[in-house]
Amino acid sequence: MSISAKIIAPPYHVQSTAANLRDGFPYFTHHESVSALWSQKWRGLCSAGIYPFMDAQVEDFDPIFTDLSKISDDDPSILYRADDYAKSFFPIAQQLVSEAEDVLSKRKSDQARSLFLRAAAVYRIARFPINRSALSQDAWVKGKAAYEKGAQLLDPPSTPVDIPFTHADRSAGDTNVSIKAYLRLPNKPKPAFGWPVVLFICGLDAYKTDHTPRTQKHVNQGFATLSFEIPGTGDCPAAPNDPMSADRLMNSVFDWVHANAQAYGFDAKNLVARSTGGYYAFRIAHTHSDRLRAVVSQGGGCHYMFDPEWIRAQNQMEYPFALADALAYKFGYRDANSAIAVDQYAAESRKFSLVDSGITGTPTCQLLIINGMEDSIFPIEDSFLIGTQGKNKDLLARGNRGHMGNPGAEDIVYHWIDNATAGKP
Numbered sequence: 001m002s003i004s005a006k007i008i009a010p011p012y013h014v015q016s017t018a019a020n021l022r023d024g025f026p027y028f029t030h031h032e033s034v035s036a037l038w039s040q041k042w043r044g045l046c047s048a049g050i051y052p053f054m055d056a057q058v059e060d061f062d063p064i065f066t067d068l069s070k071i072s073d074d075d076p077s078i079l080y081r082a083d084d085y086a087k088s089f090f091p092i093a094q095q096l097v098s099e100a101e102d103v104l105s106k107r108k109s110d111q112a113r114s115l116f117l118r119a120a121a122v123y124r125i126a127r128f129p130i131n132r133s134a135l136s137q138d139a140w141v142k143g144k145a146a147y148e149k150g151a152q153l154l155d156p157p158s159t160p161v162d163i164p165f166t167h168a169d170r171s172a173g174d175t176n177v178s179i180k181a182y183l184r185l186p187n188k189p190k191p192a193f194g195w196p197v198v199l200f201i202c203g204l205d206a207y208k209t210d211h212t213p214r215t216q217k218h219v220n221q222g223f224a225t226l227s228f229e230i231p232g233t234g235d236c237p238a239a240p241n242d243p244m245s246a247d248r249l250m251n252s253v254f255d256w257v258h259a260n261a262q263a264y265g266f267d268a269k270n271l272v273a274r275s276t277g278g279y280y281a282f283r284i285a286h287t288h289s290d291r292l293r294a295v296v297s298q299g300g301g302c303h304y305m306f307d308p309e310w311i312r313a314q315n316q317m318e319y320p321f322a323l324a325d326a327l328a329y330k331f332g333y334r335d336a337n338s339a340i341a342v343d344q345y346a347a348e349s350r351k352f353s354l355v356d357s358g359i360t361g362t363p364t365c366q367l368l369i370i371n372g373m374e375d376s377i378f379p380i381e382d383s384f385l386i387g388t389q390g391k392n393k394d395l396l397a398r399g400n401r402g403h404m405g406n407p408g409a410e411d412i413v414y415h416w417i418d419n420a421t422a423g424k425p
Helices: 013-017 034-048 058-071 076-080 082-105 109-126 134-151 212-220 245-259 278-287 308-316 323-330 338-352 380-387 409-421
Strands: 159-163 179-184 195-201 224-228 266-275 294-298 366-372 393-398
Touching (some): 034 076, 082 109, 082 134, 159 245, 195 278, 308 323, 366 409, 393 409
Parallel strands (some): 195 266, 266 294
Antiparallel strands (some): 159 179
């Protein structure tokens, strides 16, 4: 299919509803300083334990952001220097790990679990939005170590598993190593046909260490959960710059689930995928519709997200900071000069469009598309593109809400997944 030189984009909904505009796109004032990021954007979320602060305590982060504001003279440019930004997080994360080890040695497992997970949350924000430097990669490694210690104390535990990347193509840029995933199995009697499985496909900045509350909800409802990262993030070995690498990744995961159905008690005919990396949920709902019962795409993009004008405005909109830089890195554009990387991404990203590739014109499994009308991370128009063509789709665009459609979207997702799999062996 030929691709024209430019995406013909509509005036985006958020361009007409935003309180503030800059160069025609929404502008959020939390970008103006480190203290504004914390006070306006993040502190309330941290206090409530809401993304990206799952498992976190605000008392751990107040001193970190005080220090960041001080050492940077409150200049937000430090947020774009990954190593400089990350340094302030390590002392508190390390202290929490030490405290966790101490109370664990005294067999206080509940306290130890909380402290390990709090440490993992601090390391998570240290490498936010993506592990793209030496220190942010170190934060990812240390955060995993802390999380895995805490996750073994969950009920049920979250267990690391290695999935062979059997469909890897090294000539296309894949790394021929295993797919690192976390598995949780319900702590209750297994149904006659086995556990239905929720494949938790992670997003740009929230990885397999970061979804304890969500996986807990699913295992409490009788689902096994399998969590793993998308290309270009976390531990994912699939090539970041090849649109087809996600298909090879998912084929390998599906093969593993089927091959291990008896060992783990999976109902391999009852697979559901949900994703905070909604672009990949949109993709697999089409490309793997024959292997899935249902898919949830929450906050997803598919075509307009690759509009160069939208990409160049992303660093001023709803996302905390450096979204365009992080997406460029995630999709394989990794020049040391982030401005050059973003320009390369904006120029070439159209190759990832699900519309231009023809994928959106193919059948899907049952698909829930849910997002907020005021999303300025990925435009709501992408949800409309998918949701208003074909069959088997439920489209829910939630008014007066931003990316992901929260508050309230999570409960809708849990209920929809329960209904999609109920009584279906």
